Amino acid sequence: MAYSDKVLDHYSNPRNVGSMDKNSNEVGTGLVGAPECGDVMKLQIKVNPQTNIIEDAKFKTFGCGSAIASSSLATEWVKGKTVDEALQIKNTEIVKELALPPVKIHCSVLAEDAIRAAIHDWKAKQGAAKPVAAEAK
Amino acid sequence: MSTDVKTIPQGTNGHPATQEQRTAANGVKLPVYMDNHATTPMDPRVLEEMLPYFMEKFGNAASRNHSFGWAGEEGVETGRERVAKLVGATPKEIIFTSGATESDNLAIKGVAEMYREKGNHIITAVTEHKAVLDTCKRLEKYGYRVTYMPVQKDGLIDLEELKRAMDDKTILVTIMAANNEIGVVQPVAEIGKLCHERGVIFHTDATQAVGKIPIDVNKMNIDLMSISAHKMYGPKGVGALYVRRKNPRVQISAIIDGGGHERGMRSGTLNVPGIVGLGKACAIASEEMAKEACHLAGLRNRLRDRIMGRLDEVYINGSMEHRLPGNLNISFAYVEGESLLMGINDIAVSSGSACTSATLEPSYVLKALGTGDDLAHSSIRFGIGRFNTEAEVDYVADRVVETVERLRELSPLYEMAKEGVDLKSVKWAAE
Numbered sequence: 001m002a003y004s005d006k007v008l009d010h011y012s013n014p015r016n017v018g019s020m021d022k023n024s025n026e027v028g029t030g031l032v033g034a035p036e037c038g039d040v041m042k043l044q045i046k047v048n049p050q051t052n053i054i055e056d057a058k059f060k061t062f063g064c065g066s067a068i069a070s071s072s073l074a075t076e077w078v079k080g081k082t083v084d085e086a087l088q089i090k091n092t093e094i095v096k097e098l099a100l101p102p103v104k105i106h107c108s109v110l111a112e113d114a115i116r117a118a119i120h121d122w123k124a125k126q127g128a129a130k131p132v133a134a135e136a137k
Numbered sequence: 138m139s140t141d142v143k144t145i146p147q148g149t150n151g152h153p154a155t156q157e158q159r160t161a162a163n164g165v166k167l168p169v170y171m172d173n174h175a176t177t178p179m180d181p182r183v184l185e186e187m188l189p190y191f192m193e194k195f196g197n198a199a200s201r202n203h204s205f206g207w208a209g210e211e212g213v214e215t216g217r218e219r220v221a222k223l224v225g226a227t228p229k230e231i232i233f234t235s236g237a238t239e240s241d242n243l244a245i246k247g248v249a250e251m252y253r254e255k256g257n258h259i260i261t262a263v264t265e266h267k268a269v270l271d272t273c274k275r276l277e278k279y280g281y282r283v284t285y286m287p288v289q290k291d292g293l294i295d296l297e298e299l300k301r302a303m304d305d306k307t308i309l310v311t312i313m314a315a316n317n318e319i320g321v322v323q324p325v326a327e328i329g330k331l332c333h334e335r336g337v338i339f340h341t342d343a344t345q346a347v348g349k350i351p352i353d354v355n356k357m358n359i360d361l362m363s364i365s366a367h368k369m370y371g372p373k374g375v376g377a378l379y380v381r382r383k384n385p386r387v388q389i390s391a392i393i394d395g396g397g398h399e400r401g402m403r404s405g406t407l408n409v410p411g412i413v414g415l416g417k418a419c420a421i422a423s424e425e426m427a428k429e430a431c432h433l434a435g436l437r438n439r440l441r442d443r444i445m446g447r448l449d450e451v452y453i454n455g456s457m458e459h460r461l462p463g464n465l466n467i468s469f470a471y472v473e474g475e476s477l478l479m480g481i482n483d484i485a486v487s488s489g490s491a492c493t494s495a496t497l498e499p500s501y502v503l504k505a506l507g508t509g510d511d512l513a514h515s516s517i518r519f520g521i522g523r524f525n526t527e528a529e530v531d532y533v534a535d536r537v538v539e540t541v542e543r544l545r546e547l548s549p550l551y552e553m554a555k556e557g558v559d560l561k562s563v564k565w566a567a568e
Contacts, residue, residue: 017546062548
C-alpha cells in the first residue's frame with residue numbers, strides 16, 4: 001500500500017501519544033472499534049470547564065498505519081478548539097488531509113467516532129450529556 | 138552469441154539487485170527479503186542454465202524435423218527427468234504447466250470430468266490455497282459435492298475425520314502437502330494410504346513442499362501432485378503436474394484444448410526456458426535439500442528464539458513439529474500486522490492482517506486454526522530461504538522487537554491488558 005507522506009509522518013512521529021486519568025472530571029475518554037476488526041482507538045481530551053476549550057488531547061491506537069495517522073491527526077485538530085467546534089470535524093476532512101485511499105476511509109470514520117465518544121463522555125461527566133451519538137451519523 | 142551470467146548485477150547474497158541498496162549497521166544489505174513463500178529469487182545456476190534457451194536454442198520443442206526443435210526438446214526432456222527424479226516419479230508422469238494454480242485446476246477439474254460416472258464427491262480442507270478452494274467451489278456449481286474438512290488447532294487434518302468423510306461417491310481427495318501461510322506439513326503418506334485403500338484418487342498441492350522436504354510419490358501414494366518452479370528458486374510462469382501412470386493408472390481430462398501437447402493433457406507450446414529452469418531448480422534441490430533444510434531450520438529457530446526471548450505474548454501459529462524448515466508464522470498480541478509491516482519497511486515479509494488483503498478479511502487459514510480474529514490481524518509470516526543469512530535473521534529480529542515494543546506503547550489494548558483488563562470481557566463499541 002502506498003501511503004502519503006503525511007500518513008508516514010504521523011506513523012513515524014505520532015503526536016500526543018499517551019493517556020490521561022480517565023476518572024478525572026476534566027477528561028473525556030472515547031474508546032471505539034474492536035480488536036476483532038483490527039482497529040481500536042482510544043482518544044482522550046482534557047477540557048477547561050470555564051471556556052469549554054480542549055486544552056490537551058492524547059491517543060493510543062491499535063490498528064493499521066492510517067488508523068494511527070487518523071487518530072494522531074485528530075488529537076492535533078481538537079486541541080485548542082471548543083468541544084462544539086471539535087464536534088464539527090468530519091471524517092472527510094481527515095481523508096483529505098491524509099490522502100487516504102478508499103479502503104482506508106473507515107479509519108477516518110473511526111477517528112471521528114473517537115472524537116465524538118470522548119466529547120460525549122466529558123459532557124456526561126459535566127451532567128449535561130447531549131445525545132451526540134444520535135447526531136453522529 | 139555468447140551469454141555470460143557474470144554480467145548480471147549482483148545484489149545481496151548473489152541474487153540480482155532490483156532495488157537501490159542500503160546497508161544496515163551489521164553489514165546487512167537492505168531491504169532484506171524474507172518472504173520466500175510468496176516467491177523465491179532465482180538461483181544464479183538456474184538462470185545460467187536457462188539463458189541459451191532464449192536466443193540460441195529457441196526452437197519449438199514440438200518441431201520434430203529440424204535441429205532447432207531437437208535442441209528445445211532435449212532441454213524439455215532433461216527438465217522432465219530432473220523433476221521426476223526429485224519426487225520419485227518417472228519422466229512420463231510429469232506434465233508441464235504454467236504453474237501450480239494451473240496444475241491444481243487441471244488435477245481437480247480433470248479428475249472431476251474423467252470420473253464423473255464413478256462419483257461426484259470431492260474432499261478438501263479449509264486451509265487449502267485458493268487455487269484449490271475456488272476450483273472446488275466452481276465444481277459445486279456443476280453438481281459436485283465438496284467436503285471442506287476443518288483442521289485441528291495445530292493446522293493438521295484429522296485422519297479419522299477424513300476416513301469418515303469418504304463415501305462411495307468420493308472420487309478425489311485434495312489436501313496440500315505444506316501450507317503457504319503457516320508452513321504446516323500434512324500427513325501426506327497417511328492420507329495417500331487411506332485413499333488407496335478406498336480406491337480414491339489423491340491429489341496434493343505440493344507447491345511449498347517440493348524441493349523443501351522429501352517427497353516420494355510412490356512411498357506416499359500420491360496420484361496427482363502440483364509443482365511450481367518459482368517457489369524453489371526457479372522462474373515464474375512454469376510448473377508441473379505429476380500424473381500417476383501405474384498402480385493405479387490415473388486419467389484426467391484436459392482443460393486446455395489444442396495441439397495435444399503433453400500427452401493430450403495440456404496443449405500449448407512448451408515454455409522451454411522455463412522448463413529448463415524448473416528442471417535445474419529440481420536438480421539443485423535433489424543435491425542440496427537435506428543440507429539446506431538444516432540450515433533453514435537453524436535460521437528459523439534462531440529468529441524465533443531472538444524474537445520470543447525478548448517479547449512476551451507472542452504466539453506461534455500452527456504446529457512447530459510438522460512444519461517447513463523455513464517457515465515462521467507468529468502473532469504479536471496487541472499490535473496490528475499492517476502497522477508492524479510499516480515499521481519494518483526495510484524487511485519484506487507478509488501479514489495475515491485484513492489490512493494487507495484485498496478482501497479486508499483476516500487470514501482464513503489462521504481463523505481455521507481457531508486463532509481469534511484479533512491475533513490473526515497481528516500475524517506475520519516469515520519465509521526464510523536459501524539466500525538468507527544469520528546476520529539478516531539477527532537484523533530482522535532486532536527490527537521486529539523494537540517495532541513491536543514501540544507499537545505496544547501506542548496500543549490501547551496493551552495498556553488495558555497491563556492494567557489487568559480482560560479484553561474478552563470488554564463490550565466493544567461497534568463502529
